[in-house]
Amino acid sequence: MPGARESLLDAASGALTRRPWSAVRMVEVAASAGVSRQTLYNEFGSKDGIARALVRREADAYLAGVDRALSGAGDTRERLTATAQWTLTAARGSALVRALLTGCWDARLPCVTLRPVPSSALMPAQRRADGPLPSPGDLVALVRDRAVAALSGPGASRAEAVDLARAAELTARLALSCVAAPPEGGVTELLRTALPRNLTR
Template identity: 75%
Template sequence: MPAARESLLDAARAALLRRPWSAVRMVDVAAAAGVSRQTLYNEFGSKEGLARALVRREADGYLAGVDRALAAQGGPCERLVAVAEWTVSAARDNALTRAMLTGCWSERLPAPTLSAVPSSSVVPAQRRADGPLPSPQDLAAVVRDRAVALLSPPGASGAETADLARTCELVLRLALSCVMVPPGEGGVAALVRGALHHRPA
């Protein structure tokens, strides 16, 4: 991603921390990034395009954290615990991530449409940002599938892979429940370990 594009997204995110998205002005985002307003429009086409790109970047950041958790040392259980802890932490610290994971968009946030923007309105730099944005179900499926791909033992049977997929989805849904209702003593890690320990073989 070009440096100007990254700077603009950084500026948009910083502006969103200070005021509701409806009060974020394109001219202020451009000035904070040190580029012209025309450059901003060339990159994103509109404020909606900027919002879509910002949401997609936050989704990419969340998924990068999932990948780090899955690549950590330890057995499958501990790596799934790490995914759950990252999910709760990311959602707690980032309102956009929380909205993407739960589908609960507040008035302060941009709420770009999830469907693709017609290609006739897309400039080259926008192509990926203007594709369909992930719904909560999409993100959950991506996390589940990445976990299965990394945690499946060599030569796993179809039944074993399907069981692992159910386990991964259970862990993610437990984490999401902790996003909505913070867990008690022991946090999400204790909840996930307990669920995995008592899960029927």
């Protein structure tokens, strides 16, 4: 059974699918989660705090999917392609992930800044929710670095690591472009021609 924090985030996410964030009321979120409004404020500090925590949870879920794709079966090119396909799937399934990946936040979504709030300006209850949120460029770097860590073979040379980092960044950036403007043939076809053949291991 999820704790109060996860129940509140689930309730807030559900409310966001039904109405714009500006119309979501904290008393309704608390009631839907089966906790008091005071519990919500103790956990997140404010409506902005729960919004930031909700966005962070979506970012973490997206990156967990990246890790799963990178640890799957297949050679390096296939695992990078799986990562790109996951990016498109995650963006289609979540407006928050799509906004995180593209930087395009529509009026229905919470208005959150992607810069960290200085901790001196926070109440203790908010510190857990108000950590830094990744920008689209941050997410590209995180995907690239995860790919290099997951796909670098033992004894890989510096040149091989640099080539892998370039291929991983290319994969992430092509996937992001496909989120914004899906290609007719899909991301797999793009990557098949764009990724270097010597990545196959």
